[in-house]
Amino acid sequence: MRTWRVGTFSMGASLVFLGLFLFLSKFFGLNLIQVMTGWWPILLIVLGIEILIYLFLSRQEKPVLRYDFLSIFFVGLIGTVGIVFSIMGSTGLMGKVEEVMASEERSFELPAFSYKMDDSIKRVVVRTVGYDMTVEASDEKEVSMFGTYRVQTAGKAKLLKSADDIVAANQKGDTLYLNLKSLPNQIGPFDSQGIVTATILIPNDVRLEVLGNGDSLTMKPRTLANDWSIENASSVGVDLQGNSNLKVEAIGAQELRGKESLWKIEEKKDSTIPDDSVQKNAVYQAGDGKYHINISGAYSVNLNTNQ
Numbered sequence: 141m142r143t144w145r146v147g148t149f150s151m152g153a154s155l156v157f158l159g160l161f162l163f164l165s166k167f168f169g170l171n172l173i174q175v176m177t178g179w180w181p182i183l184l185i186v187l188g189i190e191i192l193i194y195l196f197l198s199r200q201e202k203p204v205l206r207y208d209f210l211s212i213f214f215v216g217l218i219g220t221v222g223i224v225f226s227i228m229g230s231t232g233l234m235g236k237v238e239e240v241m242a243s244e245e246r247s248f249e250l251p252a253f254s255y256k257m258d259d260s261i262k263r264v265v266v267r268t269v270g271y272d273m274t275v276e277a278s279d280e281k282e283v284s285m286f287g288t289y290r291v292q293t294a295g296k297a298k299l300l301k302s303a304d305d306i307v308a309a310n311q312k313g314d315t316l317y318l319n320l321k322s323l324p325n326q327i328g329p330f331d332s333q334g335i336v337t338a339t340i341l342i343p344n345d346v347r348l349e350v351l352g353n354g355d356s357l358t359m360k361p362r363t364l365a366n367d368w369s370i371e372n373a374s375s376v377g378v379d380l381q382g383n384s385n386l387k388v389e390a391i392g393a394q395e396l397r398g399k400e401s402l403w404k405i406e407e408k409k410d411s412t413i414p415d416d417s418v419q420k421n422a423v424y425q426a427g428d429g430k431y432h433i434n435i436s437g438a439y440s441v442n443l444n445t446n447q
Contacts, residue, residue, distance in 0.1 A: 287338035387429030398443035
C-alpha cells in the first residue's frame with residue numbers, strides 16, 4: 141500500500157518559491173515587505189495541488205494519506221507570517237512600519253511669517269507650546285518669525301506648507317495675539333515629537349507678554365522702548381546690551397545665573413514644596429531702569445550683560 145506524506149512537497153515548493161521571489165526582488169527592485177505580504181497565498185495553492193495530484197494518481201479505492209507534521213508546521217508558520225503582514229497592510233499599520241524603517245531625521249526651514257503693524261496695535265501676546273524660542277526687539281514695524289524644525293520623516297517633503305501651520309495671528313482691539321502651534325503629528329505607536337527652534341522679532345515700542353509652556357526662552361531686548369513680561373517658562377535667558385535702560389525683575393525663581401553680584405536678591409522658603417525649596421525674588425537695573433522686563437514662574441533666570 142502506497143502512502144503519501146502530505147506536506148513534504150509543499151514545504152519544498154514553498155522554499156523554492158520564497159527563494160525565487162526574494163531573488164527576483166533584488167533584480168526588479170521589489171519591496172521586500174510587499175513580497176512577503178503578497179506571495180503567501182501560493183502556499184495554500186501548493187498544498188492543495190499536492191493533495192489533488194496524489195488523489196488523481198492513486199489507483200487505490202481508499203488512498204492512504206499521512207501528514208508530515210513538521211513540514212506542515214513550517215508551511216503554516218510561513219503562511220501565518222504572511223497573513224499577519226496582510227492584516228497589518230489592510231489596517232494601515234504596515235505602512236507605518238515601512239515609514240518608520242525608511243525614516244531619518246531631517247531639518248527644514250519654518251515657513252516665513254510676518255504681520256504688518258500699525259499704530260493701533262499697542263500690545264503683542266505670544267502663547268508658546270513648549271519649543272525653545274528666541275524673542276528679539278526690532279526697529280521694524282512688523283512681527284515676524286523664522287527658524288527651523290527637525291522631524292523624523294521618510295521623504296523630503298516639508299511637513300509645514302505655510303505659516304498658518306505653525307502660528308495663528310489674531311488682532312483684537314489694540315492687541316495682537318500670536319498662538320504658536322505644535323507640529324502636526326499622526327496618532328500611532330511609532331510617532332516622535334519634532335523639535336522647533338524659532339526666533340520672533342517684535343517691534344521695540346510695543347508692550348510684549350509671553351505666556352510660556354515650560355519651555356526655554358531667550359530674550360534679547362536690545363533697544364527696548366516698552367515693557368515685557370514672561371510667565372511660566374522653564375528657563376529664561378536675558379541678553380542685555382551695555383547701554384540698556386532696563387529693570388529686570390525675576391519673581392519666584394529657584395536659580396539665578398549669570399552675574400549674581402548684579403542682582404538684588406530676596407530669598408523666601410516655599411512651604412507648599414516638600415523639600416522646602418528656596419524661591420528668589422531678584423531685581424537688576426541698568427541705567428535708569430525706565431523699561432521693565434518682568435519674569436514670573438520660571439525655574440531659572442540667566443542674566444547676560446556686556447558689563
